[in-house]
Amino acid sequence: MSNLAKDLAKITGLKGAFLHSDGHPDIDTFSAKEAHEISSVLDFVEQYFSVAESINRSFNEMIFSLENGDNLITYLFDESTIFILRTEQKVNFPFVRMTSKIIAKKYLKGEYDRQPQKIKPSIAYKDVVIPEHLNQQPKTVPLVKEVLSIEKATNITSIEEPKRSGFLSRMKKALGNDEKAADDSSSTKTYSGPQT
Amino acid sequence: MSIDANGLQSLCNLPTVTGLLHIDEYGEALYSSIDDDQLTEYISFVAGMNETITEQSELGVINRIVIKGPGEENLILLKDSDATIAICSEKRSAPSELCKKVEAILKDQA
Numbered sequence: 001m002s003n004l005a006k007d008l009a010k011i012t013g014l015k016g017a018f019l020h021s022d023g024h025p026d027i028d029t030f031s032a033k034e035a036h037e038i039s040s041v042l043d044f045v046e047q048y049f050s051v052a053e054s055i056n057r058s059f060n061e062m063i064f065s066l067e068n069g070d071n072l073i074t075y076l077f078d079e080s081t082i083f084i085l086r087t088e089q090k091v092n093f094p095f096v097r098m099t100s101k102i103i104a105k106k107y108l109k110g111e112y113d114r115q116p117q118k119i120k121p122s123i124a125y126k127d128v129v130i131p132e133h134l135n136q137q138p139k140t141v142p143l144v145k146e147v148l149s150i151e152k153a154t155n156i157t158s159i160e161e162p163k164r165s166g167f168l169s170r171m172k173k174a175l176g177n178d179e180k181a182a183d184d185s186s187s188t189k190t191y192s193g194p195q196t
Numbered sequence: 197m198s199i200d201a202n203g204l205q206s207l208c209n210l211p212t213v214t215g216l217l218h219i220d221e222y223g224e225a226l227y228s229s230i231d232d233d234q235l236t237e238y239i240s241f242v243a244g245m246n247e248t249i250t251e252q253s254e255l256g257v258i259n260r261i262v263i264k265g266p267g268e269e270n271l272i273l274l275k276d277s278d279a280t281i282a283i284c285s286e287k288r289s290a291p292s293e294l295c296k297k298v299e300a301i302l303k304d305q306a
Binding site: 037040041044047048051052055057058059060061062063064065066067068072 | 234238253256258262264266267271
């Protein structure tokens, strides 16, 4: 359902709508036969409002009660915009007036002409444009020509055995134990489970 | 619609009614309590055009016309076979309720 149809559907009891404004395509929801009647009525309605304006009267709404009970409601929204609606006998006139105003406003803004923008399901690679700054080749970094010299160590402080951390002595002890353990590996050991 | 002076006076005495115009099928004013000549002419024009619309379109007979505008009094034109009664009423009045009262008086006159 189009936006126009949705907006018109808000008017309960509406039988048909005709919206005319100079420079815009007419909106017409009447059947072909009714549309002919309405277009002839449009000329009369324009004269009603035109004559009222000529005597400095600001009449902008006319409601015709027809023989069969229907209402023919006409609004003049500006100098060239006329809205004609055919409704059932009992309708909420203030609601019809305000809704018609909203529809006419959207119509004049061209909101009913716009088609919803179609979204492409996928984007082909060839259509992708890579920004120039992302398409540049990485620059090569120049080699450093300066060779740094390694200075000879002049002041070397020897650390005496007692001041050492004891790492070597612990290693020697450990190696000695490993040697002993290696010698003992020839003997068979049996696992007797966790000791309690 | 053959309304007499008493009937017209009854219509004038209805709440919110500010003026009344009784015109024949040729647009001639038979009775008027509206001082504004241009408004009287406009009502006669609408009544005359009403006849033309009925003849030239297939809408059928138009029984009633209500005309409104910002800052304007409401205008109600009631059509019968040979004449039209136009009523000016205060803007705050409800045309549909006023029409019921007017039609009740006209019915009594018939």
